[in-house]
Amino acid sequence: MGIAEKIKDGLKTNIQNNLNKKNIKKILNIISSEPLLSAYGATFASKSDKFLNIYSIKSLQKAYSSRYPVAYGSLFLPFELFHALGLAPFLPEVIGGFTGGLGLADRTLKEASSRWYTPDLCTFHRSASGAVEMDLFPEPDFIICTNIACDAAQKTFYIDAGKFGIKDRFYLIDVPYKKNEGSIKLLAKQLENISADIAAKMNKKIDMEKFASVIDYSNKFRDWALKANGVRKKLLFYPKYFNGLNFILPFHGLAGTKEAADLYRNVYLELNEFLKVQESIFTNTGNYKPEKMFKGRKIPCVDNLKKSRKILWMHLKPYYKNSIFTMLEENNYKIVFEEISNVYWPRLDPEKPFESLAVKMLSNPLNGSIENRVNAILKMALDYGIDGAVLFAHWGCRHSNGGARILKDSLKNIGIPLLILDGDCLNKNNSSEGQISTRLQGFIEIVDSRIQD
C-alpha cells in the first residue's frame, strides 16, 4: 500500500469512528492546510490524481468552513453560476458517492430507511438524504437543483430545503425537453431570475465582470478537456491509478474555476507525456525500453499495446472497493473513454452568460430524448475506436437504465457489444461481486472472440 493510500485509509477510519460534522470539519481543516496538503499531494504517483485530490479537499473545506455562503447543487447544473455569485458549491449526490468510498453508506442508508426512503430509490440520493438527517453536511444558504436526467434530485433537495428551513431559497431550474431558440430563451430567463433573486437575498448585485471571468475559466477548462480527450483517442498507456470516472468534480462542481482549468491542463500534460512514451514504443525510438518503469508504471511492449481492447464506460462506477477495474486491467482492457468525460457543450460567450449556460444545459445528451444520448455515445464509440462498451446499471437510476435496451441495440447496429452491468455505485450489499465478475468474464470472452474472428 502506497503512502497516499495509507493516509486515505487513516482518514477513513478516523471519520468512521467519530462520525459527526465537527470531526469532518476538523479533518478537512487539518489536511487542507498548505504544508500538509502539499505533502499529501506529493504522495500521488500521478499529477492528475494529485490535483484532483487537492482541489476536491479544498472545495469541500470551503463548503464546511462556515466562511462562505453555501449552496447545495444537483449534478447537472451549470456551476459557473455558483462561482459567479460567490457561492461555495456542495454536491450532495457526489458526496453521497464519497459515503460509499468512505465505508459510511451502510449508516447513511440505514438512517434514510428509518425516515421512510424506500430501498427502491437511488442510493446516491438515499445516502445523501441519510447524511442530511445525520447532520453530516454543511448547512446550506441556498439549494439549487435541476430536472436534467433525474427525478429524485429535485425531491430530495426540496426535502433538504425544508430540513434547513430555507424553502424560500430553494430553486428548481426546469430545463425544457427540447433544445431550440424558444427553450434557450426561457431557460436563460430562469437562470437570470434565479441569479438575481440569490444576489438580492445576499444583498448584492450580480457582478457581471466576475461572471465574465468565470465564463472565461469555464472555456479554458473546456479547451484543456478537449485536448486531453484528443490525446485519449490514441492513448493505451495510462498513469498509475488514472480513472476518468473520478473526474466528476472538475466537470461539474468546479466548472468556471481556475482550479478546474489547472487540473485539466495537468491532466492533458500528463496524458500527453504518456502518449509520447507510447508512440516511441510503437515507432521503436527514444529511450523508453519495454518493461522498464515510467512514472511508476511498467512500460508495456508493442504486442501488449496492440492487443489492448478499448472500452467505453457509461454512467458511473462503484465507489467502494471492487475488482472490476483490476479485472479489466488484468485482461488488457483499457477504458479509453467515459461518458462523463464528454465535452458536449459549445464555447460559452462571456457577453451572454445566461444564454450560454442555458445552451450548455440544453446540450447535455442526458436531457430530452434518448436519441441525444445515443448519438453522443455512437460518436464516442467511433471517435475512440472502441471494441466494447459497459453500462454500469446503478440501482434505482430509471433515467439511465430505462434506456439501456435502446443503447444496446444502437451499439449492436454498429457491431459493438454492450455489457449492462447491474450493480450499485454506493451500496456494496446491493451488488453481487460474483455475478459481476462472471458477467464481465463472459463479456471479455465475447469481445475477444469477435476480434479474433
Next chain:
Amino acid sequence: MDYRIDDNLKETEIKKEKIGWLCTYAPEEIIIAAGYHPLRITGKLKAFKSEGYFPINFCPFIKASMEDLLASALKLKGVIFTNSCDGMRRFYDSCRAYLPDLPAFMLDVPRNKNIISIEHFTASLKEMIIFLEELSGKKICSHELESAIGICNEKRMLLKKLSNHFRNNQGSIGVKNYYKILEKSMTDEPEAFIKYIKERIKELRSHLNSASAGPAIMVIGNFINEERLWDIFDEIDCIIASEDMCNSSRYFENIKLSAGAEEVLDAALGAGKESPMAKLLTGIAVRQLYKPQCMRTADMGTKIEEIIKSITRNNIKGLIFISQKFCDNTLLLYPLLREKLAETGIPSLFLEIEHNNISAGQIKTRLQAFLEII
C-alpha cells in the same frame, strides 16, 4: 334494498380514430378538437413482452402500458406522452424505437408554476396541435377547440358531482364501481359518457342510502387502478372521504380557476392582443398547471398543504398512501408527508403495489390492521 348504481358498464362503440394519452396533464380538449377520440392508456395487459424493454426495477404501470401498445389491441392513430418522469421519457423513447409506425408526441410539462412556465407549456401545447394537425391533415380552429373545452369541462363538472356523491353516499356507488366509472370517463366517447353519467347522477339524487359506516379516510397515490384493491375497500368498513390520484381528482378538478390562477392567467395574457387560439391555449396551460398538483411538481410544500387542507375539511381520521413500485416522484413525497402528518396526529399507511400484480390478501390484512388503530 338499498339502491346501487348500475354497475353494468358497457363499453360504447368508438367511431372516431383514437389518440392514446397517459397523464392528466395531456389536455383531452385538443385531441377532441383535432377530430380524434382521446383514449387513456390504462395498462390493461400484464407485462410480458415489455419486460424485455425495461429493467426489472422500473414502473410496472409503464411496463403494462407498453404491453398494451405492443399488442396493438387499442388500435391507436397516435400517442401523446408527457414529460412527467424519467420512466415516461424512456417509455416514449422505447415506443419510438420499437413501434416506429405509431406516431408519438412528447408534451413538455413544466414543474414550476410561474409566468415562464405558462409560456413554456403554452408553446408545448402549440407543438401538440401541430403534431395532431399533421396527423389528421386538417387545421384546428379556435371554435373547435372552444367547443371541445366545453365538452371536457362538462365532463369534469359531472365527475366532480359524482365524486361528491361518492364521498357522502359511498354505499350507493361502491368503491370498485366508482373507479370503474372514472376509468370509463377516460376511455369512452365524451358525449356518450356525459349522457350516461347525467342519468346516474339523477338516479343517485333520488336514492339516498343510509350513511355508510366506518372512519373517514383519504387515499393518495399515482395511477392506482386495481379492481382487486377496490374490492377490498368495498369489503372493509371505511369511507373514502377524500382522494388524490391521477386517475381520480387530478383528472377532473380545477374547472374554475382559483383567484391566484386567474391572476396568473391575466398576467400571461398580457395586453390581451393574442389570437383567440392563443388565449384558449394559455387558459388550458393555466388550468393544468394550477390544478391539484401531481407529485412530480417542484413545490412539494403546496402538495402537502393541499393534502392537509383536505384532511381538515373532510374530517379525515387516517391516510392511505398507495404508490406504484419504483415511482420516484411519488415515493419521495412520503417521507415529507409522513413528517407533516405526525405533526397533525393523523396516522398513515404506506402501501407500495405493483400494477396488475397485487397481493390482495396481504393488503387486506394491512388495511384492516390500520383501520383498527384509527
